[in-house]
Amino acid sequence: MAEQPIIKLHDGNHIPQLGLGVWQASIDEARQAAVAALQVGYRSIDTAAIYKNEEGIGQALQETDVARDDIFVTTKLWNDDQLNAERALETSLKKLQLPSVDLYLMHWPCPQKDSYVQAWQQMIRLQEQGLTKSIGVCNFNEPHLKRLIEETGVSPVVNQIELHPMLQQRTLHAWNALHQIQTESWSPLAQGGKGVFEQEVIKRLAQKYDKTAAQIVIRWHLDSGLVVIPKSVTPSRIAENFAVFDFRLEKSEMSEIAALDSGNRLGPDPEELN
Ligand code: NDP
Secondary structure, eight states: OOOOOEOOOSOOOEEOOOOOOOOTTHHHHHHEEEHHHHHHOEEHHHHHHHTTTTHHHHHHHHOOOOOOOOEEEEEEGGGTTTTHHHHHHHHHHHTTOOOOOOEEOOOOOTTTTTTTTHHHHHHHHHHHTTEEEEEEESSSSHHHHOOOOHSSSSOOSSEEOBBTTTBBHHHHHHHHHTTTTTEEEEEETTHHHTTTTTHHHHHHHHHHEEEEEEEHHHHHHHHHHHOOOOOOOOHHHHHHHHOOOOOOOOHHHHHHHTTTOOOSSSSSTTTOOO
């Protein structure tokens, strides 16, 4: 199997392009999923304080044979803690049993709270203190990103946004790229394929490459230059979602998938969640 791709972030750190998501997994499910994922070759795990399963990831990191330095751990600052990032990260690190994480993300901008710039200033200090190697954001639109950069001079390395074939976010992806911000896709499988796996083009490509619909969709993210974190707590699917490095989609096939974009969100609108 070809080696898994690694992406260089603008602060010089590196993130595996494919990782495991663990939203909606219990502590024990997250532990088991992370152990299974590390065993089949994943080297990146995406959790968050609000998922209430950081303990499970901490346990998996203790259990696995894979060295800590070889694993990229992401966690996130929850909205209620935007003015309390230092204490929030300290709590997350305790649950993860780690002295630092690789990436700390602000979970939502919550524009009405109007505290994301203050949260970002605290996150910059946390990075300076070595408690997180990199800092980034989730669910930020262009005006929120512009404000962060203008008011602090520090640009996030990653913007993790809802992104799948039905919601391709091409304008925001391009804006991120222009500013060296890596776009990372959440709900990359449209939460289990909702409206995606049964599309004719996805079914046809699955047959052509002898892959599953999920693998075609993950390959589309990789070939689009996105970091992608499909979630599964099912060992066979965890392995399936990682077996995507031995083929590539053709340009015309990428264009066919581009035509599936309907602009429909599965999750909240970042302008409205507060
Ligand atoms: P995904 O698009 O990754 O879909 C997950 C669902 O798909 C689960 O029900 C899973 O089932 C199922 N699934 C996984 N693999 C397959 C497969 N090969 N075939 C069929 N079904 C499959 O959804 P998520 O919303 O979980 O997004 C991924 C990750 O993104 C999250 O876990 C989280 O880490 C992150 N995220 C971040 C957000 C943010 O605001 N920053 C918001 C939402 C998500 P099962 O587990 O039962 O196998």
